[in-house]
Amino acid sequence: MTEKEVSITINGETKTAEVEPRMLLVHFIREIAGLTGTHVGCDTTNCGACTVIMDGRAVKSCTILAVQADGKKITTIEGLSKTPGKLHPVQKAFVDKHGLQCGYCTSGMVLTSFWLLNKKKKVSEEEIREAISGNLCRCTGYESIVDSIEEAQRNLEKEGEYTEEEIPVRRGR
Amino acid sequence: MMPPAFEYYAPTGVDEVIDLLEKYGDDAKILAGGQSLIPLLKSRITAIPYLISLSGIKDLSYITESSNATRIGAMTVDSDLEYSDTIRKRYPILMDALGKLADPLVRNMGTVGGNISHGDPSNDLPAVMLALKATFVARGRGGNRNIKARDFFLDTFTTALEHDEVLTEISIPVWKEHSGGSYVKFEKGTWNFSVAGSAVQLRLENGAVVEAGIAITSMGPKAMYIPEAEDYLLGKKFHKSVISEAADIVVEKSQPSPDTYGSVEYKKNILKRITMEALENAFRRSGGVK
Ligand SMILES: Cc1cc2nc3c(=O)[nH]c(=O)nc-3n(C[C@H](O)[C@H](O)[C@H](O)COP(=O)(O)OP(=O)(O)OC[C@H]3O[C@@H](n4cnc5c(N)ncnc54)[C@H](O)[C@@H]3O)c2cc1C
Ligand code: FES
Ligand code: FES
Numbered sequence: 001m002t003e004k005e006v007s008i009t010i011n012g013e014t015k016t017a018e019v020e021p022r023m024l025l026v027h028f029i030r031e032i033a034g035l036t037g038t039h040v041g042c043d044t045t046n047c048g049a050c051t052v053i054m055d056g057r058a059v060k061s062c063t064i065l066a067v068q069a070d071g072k073k074i075t076t077i078e079g080l081s082k083t084p085g086k087l088h089p090v091q092k093a094f095v096d097k098h099g100l101q102c103g104y105c106t107s108g109m110v111l112t113s114f115w116l117l118n119k120k121k122k123v124s125e126e127e128i129r130e131a132i133s134g135n136l137c138r139c140t141g142y143e144s145i146v147d148s149i150e151e152a153q154r155n156l157e158k159e160g161e162y163t164e165e166e167i168p169v170r171r172g173r
Numbered sequence: 174m175m176p177p178a179f180e181y182y183a184p185t186g187v188d189e190v191i192d193l194l195e196k197y198g199d200d201a202k203i204l205a206g207g208q209s210l211i212p213l214l215k216s217r218i219t220a221i222p223y224l225i226s227l228s229g230i231k232d233l234s235y236i237t238e239s240s241n242a243t244r245i246g247a248m249t250v251d252s253d254l255e256y257s258d259t260i261r262k263r264y265p266i267l268m269d270a271l272g273k274l275a276d277p278l279v280r281n282m283g284t285v286g287g288n289i290s291h292g293d294p295s296n297d298l299p300a301v302m303l304a305l306k307a308t309f310v311a312r313g314r315g316g317n318r319n320i321k322a323r324d325f326f327l328d329t330f331t332t333a334l335e336h337d338e339v340l341t342e343i344s345i346p347v348w349k350e351h352s353g354g355s356y357v358k359f360e361k362g363t364w365n366f367s368v369a370g371s372a373v374q375l376r377l378e379n380g381a382v383v384e385a386g387i388a389i390t391s392m393g394p395k396a397m398y399i400p401e402a403e404d405y406l407l408g409k410k411f412h413k414s415v416i417s418e419a420a421d422i423v424v425e426k427s428q429p430s431p432d433t434y435g436s437v438e439y440k441k442n443i444l445k446r447i448t449m450e451a452l453e454n455a456f457r458r459s460g461g462v463k
Contacts, residue, residue: 021224
């Protein structure tokens with residue numbers, strides 16, 4: 001099979017590589033860019049452990065070909081905080097409100113939450129639960145995750161960090 | 174899980190897509206959002222030697238409104254419809270379906286054209302398009318061809334699209350005043366697909382039905398519309414006995430098969446309940462419930 005040259009900008013850095021067309025985006029991120037914060041859980045589009053932000057939308061990177069992401073901008077968990085050593089307000093909320101136990105689902109949960117909270121100001125508990133319906137957690141029972149996202153909303157309000165110029169999120173309802 | 178190896182093309186025009194489909198014949202398939210196709214490839218249920226992506230074509234993603242129709246580009250992703258004021262204002266039935274379709278992350282990748290072209294009897298948008306009496310535009314070697322939604326779904330994973338045709342546009346008529354619709358879906362488990370779904374669109378004059386569209390999901394080999402129930406409703410006003418009888422007709426015409434979701438009897442019970450709910454919502458949204 002003919003390999004394809006693919007350039008993907010991940011957390012502001014452009015990676016170019018020749019890849020087989022069947023390579024999945026999650027493997028490009030983990031194996032070529034070397035960023036292992038993005039996880040593979042189910043590998044069947046159910047669990048959301050592989051969630052990343054692509055051109056402003058939270059998507060499942062195990063169900064996208066790397067060639068489909070050619071020329072696109074990706075944010076992974078490693079790129080969320082702009083200051084080394086400092087957590088992003090959404091990450092901090094997950095720590096403070098015990099939104100994780102084993103941590104396997106966490107990078108995906110945090111990115112989906114980031115997407116939700118930047119897409120729409122003031123979300124209800126119901127909207128939070130609906131937004132994470134494609135992200136499964138086998139540990140927490142979700143209550144502390146919902147608490148974390150509500151806390152994240154308060155953090156973002158306080159710190160006025162809603163408009164992330166560097167990580168634009170497509171706005172919508 | 175790696176899909177079996179394939180060659181990948183992402184041409185910038187529909188005509189090049191048609192060229193490639195003709196050149197590689199049955200070995201080639203279109204890739205849209207990939208949210209049905211990539212899982213099928215990864216699990217090796219299917220192998221496709223030549224994948225032709227529509228993602229390089231710039232002008233297939235749009236929602237435009239005119240006084241008599243709403244036109245949606247085939248590559249418009251589900252969530253763009255969800256956030257569209259036009260769709261929210263004109264088609265509550267579609268908003269019902271989108272809110273329950275897969276999950277928000279899948280809706281950020283999956284396209285409207287892919288949901289329809291896949292011909293999956295469990296996909297939600299086909300029944301909604303049947304109820305709304307939409308028309309699809311297919312582009313092939315000879316140019317554009319209009320296909321009514323009602324002539325489009327032929328069998329499981331089989332549609333009226335020719336192998337070398339691309340679905341480019343979905344056109345939904347504007348339903349005039351005193352109309353409204355609803356989609357009610359009964360889902361089970363985390364996989365989101367429905368045990369059954371029921372789509373109802375009505376238009377009333379003086380409280381009585383003058384036009385109806387009724388279609389169902391996951392209750393037969395394909396998305397099915399039910400003309401007998403539509404005809405029954407003509408001239409009728411809202412009443413519990415009317416919606417119960419209409420739902421009975423829908424159940425009678427449905428063709429569910431037993432599977433891990435439940436027996437035929439179980440599915441028919443579900444269908445009766447959700448169809449009554451969709452009918453009542455549709456009457457209410459068209460202003461027909463006092
Ligand atoms: C976990 C999960 C849950 C889901 N739950 C639901 C659900 O509840 N309801 C629901 O409706 N769907 C559901 N889906 C399916 C999802 O909506 C898919 O996005 C949709 O079925 C296909 O759209 P796509 O753009 O991803 O198409 P693809 O997967 O890229 O393509 C699907 C098929 O359509 C053909 N095709 C695509 N576009 C065109 C075109 N323009 N012209 C001609 N042929 C074309 C392709 O060749 C292929 O055969 C789910 C998917 C997943 C992974
Ligand atoms: S690993 Fe991608 S959805 Fe589970
Ligand atoms: S913290 Fe373990 S899966 Fe969510």
